[in-house]
Amino acid sequence: MDIPAPARLRVAVLGVGRVGSALGAALGRAGHPVVAASGVSEQSRRRAEQLLPTAELLAPDDAVAAADLVLVTVPDDVLRPLVAGLAETGAWRPGQLVAHTSGAHGIGVLDPAAARGVLALALHPVMTFTGRPEDLDRLAGVTFGVTAPDELRPVAESLVVEMGGEPVWVPESARALYHAALTVGSNHLVTLVNDALDLLDGVGVEQSAQLVAPLLSASLDNVLRLRDAALTGPVSRGDAATVAAHVRTLTARAPAVVPSYSALARRTAERAHAAGRLTDAQTEAVLEVLP
Numbered sequence: 067m068d069i070p071a072p073a074r075l076r077v078a079v080l081g082v083g084r085v086g087s088a089l090g091a092a093l094g095r096a097g098h099p100v101v102a103a104s105g106v107s108e109q110s111r112r113r114a115e116q117l118l119p120t121a122e123l124l125a126p127d128d129a130v131a132a133a134d135l136v137l138v139t140v141p142d143d144v145l146r147p148l149v150a151g152l153a154e155t156g157a158w159r160p161g162q163l164v165a166h167t168s169g170a171h172g173i174g175v176l177d178p179a180a181a182r183g184v185l186a187l188a189l190h191p192v193m194t195f196t197g198r199p200e201d202l203d204r205l206a207g208v209t210f211g212v213t214a215p216d217e218l219r220p221v222a223e224s225l226v227v228e229m230g231g232e233p234v235w236v237p238e239s240a241r242a243l244y245h246a247a248l249t250v251g252s253n254h255l256v257t258l259v260n261d262a263l264d265l266l267d268g269v270g271v272e273q274s275a276q277l278v279a280p281l282l283s284a285s286l287d288n289v290l291r292l293r294d295a296a297l298t299g300p301v302s303r304g305d306a307a308t309v310a311a312h313v314r315t316l317t318a319r320a321p322a323v324v325p326s327y328s329a330l331a332r333r334t335a336e337r338a339h340a341a342g343r344l345t346d347a348q349t350e351a352v353l354e355v356l357p
Contacts, residue, residue: 075163078102078133079118080126080148084195085167086139087113089229091202093137094120096228102129113197127157135225138166146175153178165189165225169248172213172241187222188213188241191231192248205229211236211244258330261323268320294341301331302338304348310355317357328356 075098079090082105094100103114103121114121122132130136130152140148145168152158160183164176169190176186190211195201212233214222223233236244259282266274288296300308309331316324332353339349 074098075135076101076133077135077137078104078124078129079114079121080104080129080136080138081140082110082114082118083139084113084197084201085191086137087117087197088195088201088205089137089139089167089189089191090121091117092205092229093135093225094118095202098135098228102132104129109197117199117202127152127155130157130162131159133162135163135165138164142168142170145171146178149176150178153182158182158184161185163187163221165222167191169211169245170242172236172238173215174238185218185221186214187218187225188236189222189226190236190245192234194252205231207232209234211241213238213241258326261326265320265323294337294343297334297338297341297343299334301334301352302343304338304344304352306348306351306355309352313355313357324357331356 075093077090077093077098077100079086079100079102082090082103086103086105090100090103100118100121102124103118104124104126105111105114111123114123124132126148138145138148145166149164158164158179162179162183163185164179165187166176167190168175168188169192171188173180173186173188176184176188180186188211191205192209192211193204208231210226210229210231210233212219212222212226213236219235226233259278262278263274266277271277285296285298300312312327313324316327335344335349335352338344339346344352
């Protein structure tokens, strides 16, 4: 198989959103000329002008034709239809590299292109993007979930390193669970913290973010180092009366938060019990007061 050397690749970016603009710029900074980009919104065009100044804005099939490496950074639900549509038009050519950045998909979603001889990679940056220029600098040291055919693994990992990232191998069969885990850890964390801040704001606590920042930072640091040994709070102590009081006040003052509080308290009790922090009786007492 003829694999292009990652040092001399003409790059096209399909979807100049927050991710595509940052990764395209990172590839350009690493010496890969970004020759084409495709984006329809005015915001995408502004991003391309700012971060991908060497790229010509083209239709997707023309952008593909101009490139050795096609970086596809469209939303998950659009990914397969776009790749398949380009295959139907004959846009893909054998020996091209195509890399998508979706966490939810492995390389199977690129099968319509792979069937035409394209070399498929999945390179998912494990970070959030703001769409601002500083995203490019924040790529330094960021981990990427990498999935590729075995023979392309060195190419995929080299591209990640060139963008400033650290490749972490994710088997194709693990991609769905991998993405679910990241969603639990990141997206749900944002929701939880916002709920906590809203509750504090709602009762007139001033500077709520400043109040909880040290606690949240310490909790994150502890769990990354200690795993279940970092569990603390009334559930992990088996303090069922306090948990019941939480449920009563949330039901009265913030009923929308009750389902998530209950679900997470149950899961915390299960983990604390499995870790030997709670006895059977303590666990049962906590679960009994949860709706």
